[in-house]
Amino acid sequence: MSNPETSAKIWTKDFINLSVIQFIVFVIFYTLLTTLPLFVVNELGGSEVQSGLVVTAMLLSAILIRPFSGKLLERYGKRNMLVISLFAFAITTFAYMGITQFSLLLLLRFIHGISFGILTTATSAFAADILPSKRRGEGLGYFMMFMNLAVVAGPFLGLTLLQFLPFYYLFMCLNLIVLIGLLLVFTIKKPAIDIDGPKQPQDKQKLSFRDFIETKALPISTLSALVAIAYASILSFLSVYSESIGLAHLSNYFFLVFAVTMLVFRPFLGRLFDRRGPMIVILPCLFTFAVGLVLLSTAETGWIFLLSAALIGVGYGTILPCVLSLTVQDVPKHRNGHATATFFMLYDSGIAAGSYLLGIVVSHTGFQAMFSYSAILVLIMTAAFYWYLNRQKAMERSKTIQGESSRL
Secondary structure (H helix, E strand, O other): OOOOOOOOOOOOHHHHHHHHHHHHHHHHHHHHHHHHHHHHOOOOOOOOOHHHHHHHHHHHHHHHHHHHHEEEEHOOOOOOHHHHHHHHHHHHHHHHHHHHOOHHHHHHHHHHHHHHHHHHHHHHHHHHHHHOOHHHHHHHHHHHHHHHHHHHHHHHHHHHHHOOOOOHHHHHHHHHHHHHHHHHOOOOOOOOOOOOOOOOOOOOOOOOHHHOOOOHHHHHHHHHHHHHHHHHHHHHHHHHHHOOOOOHHHHHHHHHHHHHHHHHHHHHHHHHHHHOHHHHHHHHHHHHOOOOOOOHHHOOHHHHHHHHHHHHHHHHHHHHHHHHHEEEHHHOOHHHHHHHHHHHHHHHHHHHHHHHHHHHHHHHHHHHHHHHHHHHHHHHHHHHHHHHHHHHHHHHHHHHHHHHHHHH
16 A cells, blocks of 8 residues: 555646746856856956856845745745746846846846845745645655756857857847746645644744744754865866867766756655665765766767766756755755755855855966876765764654653
C-alpha cells in the first residue's frame, strides 16, 4: 500500500505556474546581467568599471533586503508578498526603457534588486509550502531547475536579440515577458492550511535577531555559501577563461551542456534525496563538482572543456535544491520564509564574495590555479558536509531514543 505523502502530486497547477514565474524572473535577471554592461559602454558611454557596478548594485541590494524579506512574508503573508513584489519587479523592469543616464541606471538597479530579493524569497518559500513534505527534495529540484535553465535562456535571448535589434526592443521584449508572470500570479491560490504562522499581537514588540534570521538555517546556509564561492568562478570568469585558452566559441555550449546534464540527472537525484536521505546525494555531487573544476582547469581541447561542464552540471546543479530542502525541513512552516531568506542572503553573499576574491586570485596566479583552488575548497566543503550531516543524524537518533525512553 503506497504512502499518500510519497504518491502526492508535485505538478499541481499552482506549482507549474509558480515555476514559470520563477523562470521568467530569472530570465529577466540573467538577460540584464549579460547585456547591461554592453548598454553602459555602448549606449551610455560608460567605462568597464561602471559596467561592473550595474551588476554589483542589484546583487548588493538583494543581499541587504534578504534579512527583512522573511519578516515581510511572515507578517503580510507569502502570497500577498509574492503579488506585491512581482508588481514591483515588473515596474522596475518597465523603467529600463526610459533610462538615458548612468546615475539613474545605477539607482534603478538598486531598486530592482530590492524587489528581486523579496520576490525570489517569496517564490521559494511558497514552493516549499505547496509541495508534499515527503517529496519536497524532488519538487524543489524541479523548481530550482527552472532557475538554472534561465542561466542559459537569459543570456541567449539577450545576446541574440542585440545582434538584430537595438536595446529599446530588448527592454520591450522583457516587459512582455514579465506581463506573462503578472497574469500567472493571480491564478496561484493560497494553500488551505494557514501557513503564515500565528498572527502577531497588535501591541508593539521589540525586534529581535530571529525577526530577520532563522538561526536553524545558519549552519547549512553557511556551508552552501562557501560552495557558492567556488561556483562564482564559473559565473564570473568562464567567458574570459575560454577566450584565454582559445575556446571562446564553446563558452555558450558550456552552459547548454550544463543545463542538459542537470535536466537529465536532477529528477532521479531528487527522488533519491527524498528516499535515501541527503548524504547519498550531496557528498557524491560535491565530489563530482570538484572533479569538474579540476578538468576545467586543465582543459586544452573542446571535449575536455564540455566534459567539465557536464560534471559541473550534475554536481553543482543538484546541490542547490538539496541544501534548500534541508534548510526549510527543520523549521515550522510559518518560519520557512525566514529560512529561505537566510539561505539566499548567505548564498548571494557567497557568489558576490567569490567574484571579488577569486578575481584577486586570478590576478596573482592565473585561471588554472584559480579553478584548482576552487576545487580544493569544494573538497573541503565535502568533508564539512559529511561532518554536519553525520552530526544531524546522531542528534535525530538521540532524540528518538529519548522519546522512546520517556514513553516507557
